[in-house]
Amino acid sequence: MTALEASGRSTVPAVDAQASAAGPRPVTPATDHPRRDTVRKWAEIALFVGPALVLFLTFVVYPVVSAARFSLYKWNGVSQFSDAEFIGFENYARALFGGTDPATQEAFVTAYSEPFWQALSHNFAIIFLSMAVQLPIALLVALTLNRKFRGRAFTRVVIFAPYVLSEVIAGIMWLIIFDPNGIATEFMQSIGLDSPAGGWLEDPTWGFWTVFFIITWKYVGLAIILFLAGLSGVSEDLQEAAAIDGASWWQIQWRINIPLIGPTIRIWAFLSIIGSIQLFDMVWVLNRGGTAGQYSTIASYMMEIGFFRADWGYGSAIAVIMFILSFVIALAYMATILRRDNAHPRKAR
Amino acid sequence: MANMRRVTAGVAIAASMALLAACSSNEEPEGGATSGATGGAAEPVTLTWWHNGVAGDSGENSMGDYWDKVAADYMAANPNVTIEIEQIQNEDLQRTRIPTALQSGDAPDLFQQWGGGEMAAQAEAGYLMDLSDVLADDIERLGGGVAPWQVGEVTYGLPYQFAVEGIWYRKSLFEQAGITAEPTTMDELADAVDKLKAADITPIAVGAADGWPAAHWWYNFALRSCSQDVVAAAGTTLDFSDPCWLDAGTQLEEFIATKPFQDQFMSTVAQVGATSSAGMVANGTAAMELMGQWNYFVYQGFTDGSDEANQALLDDLDWFPMPATDGGAGDPSAAMGGGDGFSCYVDAPAECADFLAYIVSDDVQRGYAEAVGGLPVAPAAADAIASPVLQEIAQTTSSAAYVQLWMDTLLGPNVGGAMNDGIVNIFNGTGDAQGVVNAMIAAAATA
Numbered sequence: 001m002t003a004l005e006a007s008g009r010s011t012v013p014a015v016d017a018q019a020s021a022a023g024p025r026p027v028t029p030a031t032d033h034p035r036r037d038t039v040r041k042w043a044e045i046a047l048f049v050g051p052a053l054v055l056f057l058t059f060v061v062y063p064v065v066s067a068a069r070f071s072l073y074k075w076n077g078v079s080q081f082s083d084a085e086f087i088g089f090e091n092y093a094r095a096l097f098g099g100t101d102p103a104t105q106e107a108f109v110t111a112y113s114e115p116f117w118q119a120l121s122h123n124f125a126i127i128f129l130s131m132a133v134q135l136p137i138a139l140l141v142a143l144t145l146n147r148k149f150r151g152r153a154f155t156r157v158v159i160f161a162p163y164v165l166s167e168v169i170a171g172i173m174w175l176i177i178f179d180p181n182g183i184a185t186e187f188m189q190s191i192g193l194d195s196p197a198g199g200w201l202e203d204p205t206w207g208f209w210t211v212f213f214i215i216t217w218k219y220v221g222l223a224i225i226l227f228l229a230g231l232s233g234v235s236e237d238l239q240e241a242a243a244i245d246g247a248s249w250w251q252i253q254w255r256i257n258i259p260l261i262g263p264t265i266r267i268w269a270f271l272s273i274i275g276s277i278q279l280f281d282m283v284w285v286l287n288r289g290g291t292a293g294q295y296s297t298i299a300s301y302m303m304e305i306g307f308f309r310a311d312w313g314y315g316s317a318i319a320v321i322m323f324i325l326s327f328v329i330a331l332a333y334m335a336t337i338l339r340r341d342n343a344h345p346r347k348a349r
Numbered sequence: 350m351a352n353m354r355r356v357t358a359g360v361a362i363a364a365s366m367a368l369l370a371a372c373s374s375n376e377e378p379e380g381g382a383t384s385g386a387t388g389g390a391a392e393p394v395t396l397t398w399w400h401n402g403v404a405g406d407s408g409e410n411s412m413g414d415y416w417d418k419v420a421a422d423y424m425a426a427n428p429n430v431t432i433e434i435e436q437i438q439n440e441d442l443q444r445t446r447i448p449t450a451l452q453s454g455d456a457p458d459l460f461q462q463w464g465g466g467e468m469a470a471q472a473e474a475g476y477l478m479d480l481s482d483v484l485a486d487d488i489e490r491l492g493g494g495v496a497p498w499q500v501g502e503v504t505y506g507l508p509y510q511f512a513v514e515g516i517w518y519r520k521s522l523f524e525q526a527g528i529t530a531e532p533t534t535m536d537e538l539a540d541a542v543d544k545l546k547a548a549d550i551t552p553i554a555v556g557a558a559d560g561w562p563a564a565h566w567w568y569n570f571a572l573r574s575c576s577q578d579v580v581a582a583a584g585t586t587l588d589f590s591d592p593c594w595l596d597a598g599t600q601l602e603e604f605i606a607t608k609p610f611q612d613q614f615m616s617t618v619a620q621v622g623a624t625s626s627a628g629m630v631a632n633g634t635a636a637m638e639l640m641g642q643w644n645y646f647v648y649q650g651f652t653d654g655s656d657e658a659n660q661a662l663l664d665d666l667d668w669f670p671m672p673a674t675d676g677g678a679g680d681p682s683a684a685m686g687g688g689d690g691f692s693c694y695v696d697a698p699a700e701c702a703d704f705l706a707y708i709v710s711d712d713v714q715r716g717y718a719e720a721v722g723g724l725p726v727a728p729a730a731a732d733a734i735a736s737p738v739l740q741e742i743a744q745t746t747s748s749a750a751y752v753q754l755w756m757d758t759l760l761g762p763n764v765g766g767a768m769n770d771g772i773v774n775i776f777n778g779t780g781d782a783q784g785v786v787n788a789m790i791a792a793a794a795t796a
Binding site: 074077080104107108110111176178181182202204291308311 | 444767773774790
């Protein structure tokens, strides 16, 4: 609080100075009790900011700092943390390249590094595939639906429905569909094809693609609704004018609609990237990332090894890596791609 | 964290001071080992009790109901004791609730205890009450089943249920395939598998998607190839250099190569839904399954619930011990097994141990066998087991040369979990026998 107070005090004269420099601005009426005023102002700030700040510190900052601390220790989560052995960045080293101890490095590469990179590679594959697969699908559907037709509201609800469904319910539904005796297998048999040898979800090769299909089904609705909302903001005058000038439907989409919903697409991509890095609930419900980790994500790997293997120090290191990754990617995205949207909020480009 | 702990500690100190004040006039030093004797003179005590008896899919909860009754009976006999029960789903309880409660210093007085490596870690951290002296008579009465709840000579918990696993099978399917006798060797098991396949019946169901049901096959091979001493030593030293560990995996690889399991076994779970491994046996689409005694009840959950359907299933359901393999350093009549018990928190009131003694007393154990259908640990309660097949399991448990605690429980969550993952990789074809040993060695190196 002291830092805040200090910075708060220093801003008061700055504001005054600015006001006087601005000249024509009405000067704050002088009061007889400047001190009481200051107290009142701080009380107001404390009243409004306090609860949120307390919640933020308790449930965001404190856990992050705790995880960072745990990640520097060898700790099984059972013994008192005060008895845990401090090992510096060894947990991070174990995840990234099998640790620094030559005696165990080879074993750790197989046991810890490979699953870690496998999980991380799935996160990045999902980011990439979201852009390559979900984005075109969502755009195409949104552009197709962006006109008046009977049952438009109903169609939109149906498309959005998977997104609204709880992850657990959707996950269990897909587990039933992809059961070895489920309808997916039956359908494949009826058209004379084989389903994956190890099962839809547990096959070491096909499991990831089944899960990506489920994720696409689950999240493409959000993209479509966002794009439709963006499209509804595009003036019809522009489209009519283009049509009068002889532009085809494709040209109107390509040269008018898509560029004009650029900010929406970029925000969706941002949400999609962050969501892909943090993807957890669906892969966990399906079977904790798969028996061979074939669709593990960094979050499911963290949970598996932190909680279920009781390797809390290492699990915390994974958590911190995930935090840093999300943070850096979010900042980089903000600073580069979203920058033009933020700088010119009214300009649709 | 430090501040948090201080706050918790403050609360704990305040609470214990209140408790001290409340207990200061208590004349009884040890809480009175004989129930009911404490009478009206004793000051009020509250015991919190966390157990895993939760309602199943059918909404029935025979275990939870029985524990409610046990607590009520105890409270009636000891009016000063109030028992507050919390029923928590098994994995939640084991992986999340108990570890965090122990960490926070605000743990339940009496809680579920699975024994083995995890319990040893809890004991080492000083969370568990030493029951060796307080309950010496009960420990002796219960016999060898207590061993997994002991570290060295010290007892940190008592089991109320303990049994070996074996192979459940459908008599009618064996008949259909022309199998006349229960397999007693791996060769005979392979022969039965061939006959069942010839009759177009899935020989063995395994819920490999859950991991541990697949791992239990490896445990049984390890039980035969490794001597009792090697396994016991590994439990404390985490040394897996003996070639018998590799041999277990090789035997498993050979067994899987005979294709004894259902199609797409990697996608099959153990207990949930009609397509689970238990569902397959209950519905008669698979003939055998390697499982613990609890599957007796799991199978019944797949009937329509009517007495006739239940009886029809039970009439056709039988059990035989895991067949012996050729060679190996383990005793052929040894068996894999495990059980459930309870531990008292180190700061729990003395009444906790007294109540635990009541839970495992002969009468309550007998009631447990009758009401829940579980397999009691107390030898005197064995006569209360009604079902012939459960009697057979109890018989095998008591006649086994030794009962080896589930390997994953023995080794604790870290090494045990790595072992299970490695075994599952043999099943799904991404790993091999050496991979299991490597995974165990790697995990042991982080402990």
